[in-house]
Amino acid sequence: MRTEILPVRPLTKAAFAPFGSVIETDGAERRLINGGTTERFHALAEATALGEGARAIISIFRGQPFALPLEIAMLERHPLGSQAFVPLDRRPYLVVVAPDAGDRPGDPLAFLASGIQGVNYAAGTWHHPLLALDSASEFVVVDRAGPGDNLQEYFFSDARFRIESLPDA
Amino acid sequence: MRTEILPVRPLTKAAFAPFGSVIETDGAERRLINGGTTERFHALAEATALGEGARAIISIFRGQPFALPLEIAMLERHPLGSQAFVPLDRRPYLVVVAPDAGDRPGDPLAFLASGIQGVNYAAGTWHHPLLALDSASEFVVVDRAGPGDNLQEYFFSDARFRIESLPDA
Secondary structure, three states, X not given: OEEEEOOEEEOOHHHHOOXXXXXXXXXXXXXXXXXXXXXXXXXXXXXXXXOOOOEEEEEEEEEOEEOOOEEEOEEEEOOOEOEEEEEOOOOOEEEEEEOEOOOOEOOOEEEEEOOOOEEEEOOOOEEOOOEEEOOOEEEEEEEEEOOXXXXXXXXOXXXXXXXXXXXXX | OEEEEOOEEEOOHHHHOOOEEEEOOOOOOXXXXXXXXXXXXXXXXXXXXXXXXXXXXXXXXXXXXXXXXXXXXXXXXXXXXXXXXXXXXXXXXXXXXXXXOOOOEOOOEEEEEOOOOEEEEOOOOEEOOOEEEOOOEEEEEEXXXXXXXXXXXXXXXXXXXXEOOOOOO
């Protein structure tokens, strides 16, 4: 059994690109609409809902905070749909993802999302369930509903991954 | 030319039901997920994207604030898709909608949404463009992209609708 300390990097579009989209105004396509009274930061992410009878739904998640050090013991994925999280409390949170390594996750990567960054996990992307920090925090979530099995979980048995500290602000 | 003063009512699911959904945790179906660390307030709204090649996309809108008194001179609708707004700054905002009256809006109704209430306009629902209050405010928006004409605007010529005051807190 090997033990790895996961470094936590600031979340950026470039680093996250293999796993999905970062939902943020920074660097986004900006359109002026509504007679100039609204800026539209356009199509930061797309909701994918695969399969007969699939629908994209909007929910609110309220996540309890996690404290460090934190062990990443499992990841999950949704093969039939994307899943987007946008923070409603403007508080940073952790994002842990992994590349696929043959129907199981490879080694995870950890990112610190700022309070003004959302993420959209592409369909089939291994990720850890919601990791709020500091306080219970709400997120608007856009994901898939409909028939079919849209949840796969993987519990690491041959390695331990630990997050011990956050990047300096 | 008649002039109407629009009363502003607090936004409730029941009053808004003919026009779409209110996105709020209050009164919602609550599921405990992620080993009990997350509450999921499930399927508060559904994203509709009609027509060949349509997609549900996630954007951020930043709306300039409006001051009272405010004249409602026009409404718009999106026949091919729903459009959801969830406030990211936890500030109240105005929601103005109208029933359809034969391919034009009937008399508008005005609601004050709290900072923890989002709305999802059902496809084809007449509504006013974003009406932030007090300060420039950001909203996460879920709406439709794709081919086809998804915007109809109607400018009132036979009536004036004015919002003069908000309900007492």
